[in-house]
Amino acid sequence: MGRTALFLVMGLGMAMGYIGFQMYRASENASTTQYAYLKYMQARNLARASIHAALRTYDRPPGQTPSVHVNTNFNNGYFRLDSLQTSVNGDTVHMVSTGVYAESTYTMKVTLFRDTRPFPMPNSAIGIRASPVSFSMTGAQAEVDGHNYDETGTTEVGSGDLPGVTTMTATDSANVLAIGGSRIEGSVAVQKDTTTPNPGAYINEYLNNYDYYYTSGSIPNPPGNQWGSSTNPVVVVCDSPSDTNYSCTINGNVTGYGVLVVKGNLVLGGTFNWYGLVICYGESNTVTFKENGTPGIVGGLILANPSGGAATLALKGSGSQGKVRYSSAAIQKARNIGRLRFYTILDWYE
Numbered sequence: 001m002g003r004t005a006l007f008l009v010m011g012l013g014m015a016m017g018y019i020g021f022q023m024y025r026a027s028e029n030a031s032t033t034q035y036a037y038l039k040y041m042q043a044r045n046l047a048r049a050s051i052h053a054a055l056r057t058y059d060r061p062p063g064q065t066p067s068v069h070v071n072t073n074f075n076n077g078y079f080r081l082d083s084l085q086t087s088v089n090g091d092t093v094h095m096v097s098t099g100v101y102a103e104s105t106y107t108m109k110v111t112l113f114r115d116t117r118p119f120p121m122p123n124s125a126i127g128i129r130a131s132p133v134s135f136s137m138t139g140a141q142a143e144v145d146g147h148n149y150d151e152t153g154t155t156e157v158g159s160g161d162l163p164g165v166t167t168m169t170a171t172d173s174a175n176v177l178a179i180g181g182s183r184i185e186g187s188v189a190v191q192k193d194t195t196t197p198n199p200g201a202y203i204n205e206y207l208n209n210y211d212y213y214y215t216s217g218s219i220p221n222p223p224g225n226q227w228g229s230s231t232n233p234v235v236v237v238c239d240s241p242s243d244t245n246y247s248c249t250i251n252g253n254v255t256g257y258g259v260l261v262v263k264g265n266l267v268l269g270g271t272f273n274w275y276g277l278v279i280c281y282g283e284s285n286t287v288t289f290k291e292n293g294t295p296g297i298v299g300g301l302i303l304a305n306p307s308g309g310a311a312t313l314a315l316k317g318s319g320s321q322g323k324v325r326y327s328s329a330a331i332q333k334a335r336n337i338g339r340l341r342f343y344t345i346l347d348w349y350e
Contacts, residue, residue: 036104042077043106046099047350050079051110054095058114059338077101090114092346111347117205119335120197120279122300124166125186125326127196129304130285133172137180142289143323146186151230151275151329153298160328162186166193186326199261199281200306206261209339210237219250226255233258233276233337240264246282250295258334268295275299275327276334281306296323299330 054066071078083096091114099106125146137144148160164186167173177190184190211234212227214220219238228234235258240246246264256274264282269290276299280287285305289295301324 039102039104040106042075042101043099043104044350046074046077046079046101047097047106047108048099049074050081050097050099051095051108053079054081054084054097055112055343058093059341075101082107093343107350109347109349110345113344113346114341115344116335116337117340117342118202119340120199120202120277120302121331121335122162122277122302122326123193123196124163124300125324126165126301126303127193128165128167128172129196129198129302131168131172133167133176135172135176135179137183142183143325144180144184144186145323145325146188147326149298149325149327149329151298151327151333153275153296153325153327153330157328162326163188163191163193165190166196168192168194168196196302196304198306199279199302199304202279203261203263203281205340206235206237206259207239209337210235210261211258211339212236214238214248215240217246217248219248221252221254222256225253226257227260228257230257230275230333233333235259235337235339236261238262238264238266244282247286258337270295272296273298275330277302277331280304296325298325298327299334300324300326 050072053072057064057066066081066084068081068084071080077100079097079099081095081097083094085094086092093112093114095108095110095112097108097110099108125144144164146162146164148157148162149155150157164184165173165176165180167176167190170192173190173192177184180190212222214237217240227236234256236256238246238248238261240263243264247267248262248264249267249269250272251270253271255272256276258276260274260276260278262278262280262282264280265286265288266278266280267288267290272295274297278297278299278301280302281304285303287301287303
């Protein structure tokens with residue numbers, strides 16, 4: 001009886017030891033599997049980080065290009081872009097990225113389509129979405145030209161011409177033409193067009209993505225007297241939310257590129273020149289080109305009243321650049337501002 005009990009005890013001890021060993025091995029295997037999964041996920045996240053970093057570089061001015069075959073250390077691992085190809089017009093991007101964490105390596109292959117957020121494309125050199133229109137054109141050299149110019153406004157392209165001025169009613173068009181006469185040119189000088197975009201649908205994009213924001217009436221000159229550049233167009237917003245009759249003035253030898261948004265009245269003077277799109281949008285809307293300067297816009301101007309009410313446009317430029325000239329190239333550069341881009345996935349393999 002004693003020997004039988006001893007054997008039972010020994011057998012039970014061996015069984016418990018085996019069970020304990022198996023439990024230890026199971027725990028060890030679980031830890032190994034969990035760590036392997038952690039390494040896998042970290043490598044995967046690093047490969048994704050490489051894609052995001054490349055896109056951020058694309059959209060960070062002035063038109064930078066992501067580096068290829070360069071390891072970037074991050075979170076005890078690293079990522080790199082192994083391959084980068086873009087279509088001729090730059091709207092399609094192919095990328096291969098790799099993330100490495102410990103012994104785990106993860107590769108992603110993606111094809112993305114680059115596009116811009118909704119953008120108010122002008123139908124003319126000056127599109128007026130308001131009525132009635134108070135229009136004056138007193139400068140001897142004041143000019144509105146809907147012929148399509150290059151991005152500098154110096155050479156006609158020879159195609160893609162638009163009207164000089166468009167209004168919401170035939171009556172306003174007739175009045176503008178009578179006042180402007182031969183100083184308004186384009187595919188036609190003036191015509192009725194009710195499809196001029198309503199800037200109200202786009203204002204939030206600019207309020208959320210501006211490079212410069214001003215609330216004062218007298219806009220200070222930017223560093224170097226220049227907002228942005230031809231290769232780095234920017235978004236400039238002038239707005240005083242508490243003032244429905246807000247008016248701002250831009251003077252001096254200042255140049256700007258991109259999108260200029262004014263929530264109110266705008267006065268331009270000096271030798272101010274803007275290349276891109278100018279939007280003037282408010283309850284009390286007046287755009288004035290001062291007599292004592294040579295301000296100009298190359299691209300397009302949209303003048304709108306959110307309630308559909310009246311607007312005033314006074315062209316008084318007396319110099320050789322007191323004018324508005326349409327340029328599809330300048331508009332396109334403004335449209336492609338990095339802050340206003342987004343990406344659509346065409347293919348994603350991992």
